[in-house]
Amino acid sequence: MITNLTSLWEVVLAALVFGVGVPTVFAFAVRWWAQAETVGADGQVRRNYPALAGALICLVVIVVVVITGILFTAKAFIAHQFGIHLFGTA
Numbered sequence: 237m238i239t240n241l242t243s244l245w246e247v248v249l250a251a252l253v254f255g256v257g258v259p260t261v262f263a264f265a266v267r268w269w270a271q272a273e274t275v276g277a278d279g280q281v282r283r284n285y286p287a288l289a290g291a292l293i294c295l296v297v298i299v300v301v302v303i304t305g306i307l308f309t310a311k312a313f314i315a316h317q318f319g320i321h322l323f324g325t326a
Contacts, residue, residue, distance in 0.1 A: 258301055265294030 237241050243296045268291035307314070 254301075254305075258298065261294050262298055265291045265298065268294065 268287040270283050272288035272291060274284065276282055307322055315325075316322050
């Protein structure tokens with residue numbers, strides 16, 4: 237029973253991180269991307285470089301998480317077909 241509850245807690249934690257965390261990072265990226273360029277009252281475009289940098293960092297994190305998830309899902313196929321053992325030799 238204790239083993240099952242421990243495993244359940246790990247699954248719930250992973251679901252919260254990937255189910256809520258990744259979309260939240262994407263929301264920050266969209267928000268900062270929208271604030272990266274503003275038009276002032278005089279009609280000049282002003283660039284907000286910290287907001288642009290934050291948006292790009294968030295988007296890179298999202299791409300890394302997605303690629304890592306795909307590779308983790310396909311690790312047995314990759315190990316069988318190419319002999320490359322990602323994430324250990326399980």
